Each structure stands twice: as C-alpha cells, then as structure tokens.
Amino acid sequence: xxxxxxxxxxxxxxxxxxxxxxxxxxxxxxxxxxxxxxxxxxxxxxxxxxxxxxxxxxxxxxxxxxxxxxxxxxxxxxxxxxxxxxxxxxxxxxxxxxxxxxxxxxxxxxxxxxxxxxxxxxxxxxxxxxxxxxxxxxxxxxxxxxxxxxxxxxxxxxxxxxxxxxxxxxxxxxxxxxxxxxxxxxxxxxxxxxxxxxxxxxxxxxxxxxxxxxxx
Amino acid sequence: xxxxxxxxxxxxxxxxxxxxxxxxxxxxxxxxxxxxxxxxxxxxxxxxxxxxxxxxxxxxxxxxxxxxxxxxxxxxxxxxxxxxxxxxxxxxxxxxxxxxxxxxxxxxxxxxxxxxxxxxxxxxxxxxxxxxxxxxxxxxxxxxxxxxxxxxxxxxxxxxxxxxxxxxxxxxxxxxxxxxxxxxxxxxxxxxxxxxxxxxxxxxxxxxxxxxxxxx
DNA sequence: TAGATTGTTAATCGATTAACAATC
DNA sequence: TAGATTGTTAATCGATTAACAATC
Numbered sequence: 432x433x434x435x436x437x438x439x440x441x442x443x444x445x446x447x448x449x450x451x452x453x454x455x456x457x458x459x460x461x462x463x464x465x466x467x468x469x470x471x472x473x474x475x476x477x478x479x480x481x482x483x484x485x486x487x488x489x490x491x492x493x494x495x496x497x498x499x500x501x502x503x504x505x506x507x508x509x510x511x512x513x514x515x516x517x518x519x520x521x522x523x524x525x526x527x528x529x530x531x532x533x534x535x536x537x538x539x540x541x542x543x544x545x546x547x548x549x550x551x552x553x554x555x556x557x558x559x560x561x562x563x564x565x566x567x568x569x570x571x572x573x574x575x576x577x578x579x580x581x582x583x584x585x586x587x588x589x590x591x592x593x594x595x596x597x598x599x600x601x602x603x604x605x606x607x608x609x610x611x612x613x614x615x616x617x618x619x620x621x622x623x624x625x626x627x628x629x630x631x632x633x634x635x636x637x638x639x640x641x642x643x644x645x646x647x
Numbered sequence: 648x649x650x651x652x653x654x655x656x657x658x659x660x661x662x663x664x665x666x667x668x669x670x671x672x673x674x675x676x677x678x679x680x681x682x683x684x685x686x687x688x689x690x691x692x693x694x695x696x697x698x699x700x701x702x703x704x705x706x707x708x709x710x711x712x713x714x715x716x717x718x719x720x721x722x723x724x725x726x727x728x729x730x731x732x733x734x735x736x737x738x739x740x741x742x743x744x745x746x747x748x749x750x751x752x753x754x755x756x757x758x759x760x761x762x763x764x765x766x767x768x769x770x771x772x773x774x775x776x777x778x779x780x781x782x783x784x785x786x787x788x789x790x791x792x793x794x795x796x797x798x799x800x801x802x803x804x805x806x807x808x809x810x811x812x813x814x815x816x817x818x819x820x821x822x823x824x825x826x827x828x829x830x831x832x833x834x835x836x837x838x839x840x841x842x843x844x845x846x847x848x849x850x851x852x853x854x855x856x857x858x859x860x861x862x863x
Numbered sequence: 864t865a866g867a868t869t870g871t872t873a874a875t876c877g878a879t880t881a882a883c884a885a886t887c
Numbered sequence: 888t889a890g891a892t893t894g895t896t897a898a899t900c901g902a903t904t905a906a907c908a909a910t911c
Contacts, residue, residue: 483870495869518855537828612667631840639734685891697880699894713887714892
C-alpha cells in the first residue's frame with residue numbers, strides 16, 4: 432500500500448470474525464504466549480489465510496514461525512474495534528428482549544454502556560432492571576442531549592419502532608441498533624445495525640426445507 | 648438455464664431480503680392488487696434490479712407493465728421459504744432471551760412452532776411461558792424423538808451451549824438456531840444459524856468509532 | 864540452516880449492478 | 888401503438904482463496 436493509496440476499509444464479515452477471534456483469544460490467554468493463524472483457524476473451522484487477512488487489518492505485526500502474541504493481539508483487536516472508547520447508550524423498549532440485552536454482561540467489554548432504559552408502559556416506568564432504571568419515553572430527548580448519548584437500541588414492537596427512531600434522531604443519536612423487523616427511514620448520516628431475527632429464521636427454514644424435501 | 652444446468656441456489660442475502668419483501672407485502676396487501684419491483688425497491692431503499700433478481704428465484708411470473716400480483720407474490724414467497732410446512736422446535740434456555748423468543752408471535756407464521764422449552768434451573772422447571780411449559784433438560788432426548796422435533800433453539804449461557812448442542816444432536820435434531828456467542832462443533836450434516844449479537848455490535852461500534860475519530 | 868509462518872500481490876468466486884430484448 | 892416493466896445475459900465489484908517471497 433503506497434502513501435497515496437487510501438487504506439482499504441475492512442469488510443463487515445472481517446469485523447465480525449475479529450470479534451469471534453477475540454473471544455477465542457480470551458479463552459486461550461493464559462494457556463499460551465503466541466498463537467498462529469493456523470491455530471485460530473483450526474479452532475473456528477476457518478482457513479488460515481482468511482484469519483491472517485482479517486488480522487492484518489488491525490495493523491499488528493506477527494512473528495514468522497511463532498504467530499501473534501496473544502495478549503498483544505487481544506489488545507490490538509480491542510483498540511481497532513474501539514472498545515476502549517466507551518460509548519453511552521439508551522435502550523428503548525423494556526420488554527423481554529430489552530431485558531435480555533440489558534442483563535447481558537458482555538456488552539460493556541465491547542465499549543457499550545447502556546445507561547438508561549425507556550418504555551411507554553406506565554407499569555414498567557420507575558422499575559429497575561439490574562442497575563438500570565426504566566424511564567418514560569418523554570425523557571429521552573432531554574437526557575440524551577444532557578448526557579451526550581450517541582447510541583440508541585430499539586427493542587420496541589415493530590409498529591412503534593419508526594416513531595422511536597425519530598425521537599432518538601431528534602435527541603442527537605447517531606447510531607441505532609435496531610431489533611424491530613422494519614427498515615427504518617433515517618437520515619443518511621445515521622449508522623444502523625439491523626438485527627432481523629425473522630430474516631435469519633427464514634434462512635434456517637429454507638435450508639431445512641431443502642434438506643427435508645430433496646435428496647439427502 | 649438449460650435442462651442439464653443445475654438450478655443456481657439462492658444466495659443467503661437474497662433469502663433475507665425475500666423475508667423483508669414479505670413483511671412489506673403484508674402491509675400493502677389490501678391497498679393494491681399489483682406491485683412492481685420499483686415500488687418494492689423504493690419502499691426499502693434498494694434498487695429495482697436487485698428486487699427483481701431476488702423475486703425471480705421464487706419462480707413467480709410477473710406481468711410486464713403491471714408488476715407482480717401482491718397476494719400471489721406473498722403466497723409464492725411463503726411456499727418458496729417453506730412456511731407452509733410447519734416445523735416443530737424445542738427451545739433450550741428459558742432466560743430473558745429465551746422468553747423473548749417464545750413470546751414473539753411472528754415465528755409461527757414463518758413455519759416454526761416452538762412446542763416446548765427446557766431449562767436446567769429447578770425454579771423455572773414446571774412454570775409456563777405463554778402456553779409453553781418449561782421442562783427439565785433430561786427430557787429433551789425422549790421428547791424430541793417421540794415428537795419428531797427437527798429444530799433446536801439454543802439460548803443458554805455460552806459455557807453450556809456446546810453441551811446442549813450435543814444433547815440436541817443425540818436427540819435427532821438437524822437444525823440449530825444458536826444465540827450463544829460460540830462456534831459450536833457439530834457434525835457436518837447439521838444446519839446451523841448463528842446469531843452473534845456481540846459480532847453485530849462490534850460492527851456498529853467500529854463504524855461509530857470511525858465516524859467519531861475521523862473527519863465527518 | 865531448514866522450515867514454519869507471516870505479509871502481500873494475484874487469481875478466483877460469487878453477489879450485485881448494468882444492459883437490453885421480450886412482453887403486455 | 889408507445890412506454891413501462893419483466894426476465895435474462897453480460898459486466899462490475901468486492902470478498903475469499905491461492906501463490907509466493909520475506910522473515911525469524
């Protein structure tokens with residue numbers, strides 16, 4: 432790569448794999464000092480070359496014959512993915528899915544700290560989930576601006592998702608993690624990650640159906 | 648495509664989009680008789696040609712100038728994705744995430760009927776979530792075989808996921824929808840769909856970080 | 864040193880996008 | 888008919904995989 436050439440942006444699949452390598456490395460951290468791309472690949476049913484390519488994006492330099500220093504690789508991935516730089520998030524929709532996300536301990540390590548939850552249901556408002564309070568929707572804007580929150584997680588029913596997205600945008604949020612199975616209409620500068628479980632299930636069902644119907 | 652040429656299998660992204668088209672069509676079903684690829688694309692921020700290509704995989708024949716008959720397209724997608732052919736499923740892990748999935752009303756329409764839930768926690772065993780009973784893990788094998796269950800949903804903590812997968816395989820399950828952030832070791836004939844929320848979050852965080860750090 | 868492993872450039876593969884004839 | 892839209896073949900783009908020199 433020359434100085435004039437723009438650094439190629441990492442493909443999304445590579446980002447996802449880097450996260451997977453990270454969890455594997457955490458398990459192995461105390462067992463070995465170095466790890467090779469081949470070892471990582473064997474563990475995850477991937478091919479070494481793909482692992483090497485992915486890791487190359489982080490900029491770490493490996494040692495021929497040895498591989499990568501495990502602790503250093505962990506730290507490099509964390510920096511590369513931006514996990515040091517904690518970002519505050521609001522979660523909207525304190526139903527079962529919202530609760531599951533709030534209680535999941537792993538996200539804090541990934542640089543995301545959910546600092547408040549919101550719901551429209553009067554019965555839920557005022558309760559706590561773990562250490563997080565459930566507040567009324569009306570407070571989103573004021574609090575998001577005051578606390579400089581940049582990430583919103585949408586776990587409300589499909590019908591209300593767009594309305595909530597609009598509120599979050601007004602409140603200055605720039606990234607949305609959306610669990611409602613709708614394509615949100617958002618200004619182009621917004622960052623969105625859609626989690627459409629129905630779509631994933633569709634893939635599973637189709638594959639299963641193909642298996643059951645056709646030869647095999 | 649000639650008779651000797653194998654029918655190309657549909658790409659996974661196309662499958663996911665077909666599911667998205669399906670939800671859009673459901674909303675429009677009573678408003679219009681025909682819909683064009685252009686209209687679908689406009690609604691979903693896609694391009695018409697991609698919509699046409701995806702729809703072509705289902706085998707439906709559209710009418711030039713008019714587009715596709717909405718009701719017929721809905722039915723065609725459902726048949727193509729195998730939603731008519733209901734498959735029984737077991738869910739293992741009745742925590743918040745498991746509950747969220749059990750209560751989600753949409754999956755039945757997608758050809759998946761969760762008929763029982765299992766958990767290791769004595770306190771949960773015997774309770775009901777919606778209309779579904781929570782049973783002890785030990786019953787999985789016997790019941791799966793008796794009820795010819797083919798799909799297993801794993802919503803247990805990461806550490807126990809592989810063990811549960813092993814039990815499900817022994818019980819004759821052939822498709823696993825896995826929400827634990829681990830790569831399960833499975834025989835090659837198993838169909839798996841991994842739902843790794845941490846990986847998705849990693850993508851979101853990286854994009855946000857890039858936005859915040861660099862120009863823009 | 865010999866050999867394993869990295870890093871990088873090139874080839875392949877598959878999905879997306881473009882082009883255009885066929886059709887109502 | 889004229890024009891919009893489908894269906895299909897070709898071109899492009901980007902991710903994956905292969906090849907191989909550089910390195911410890």
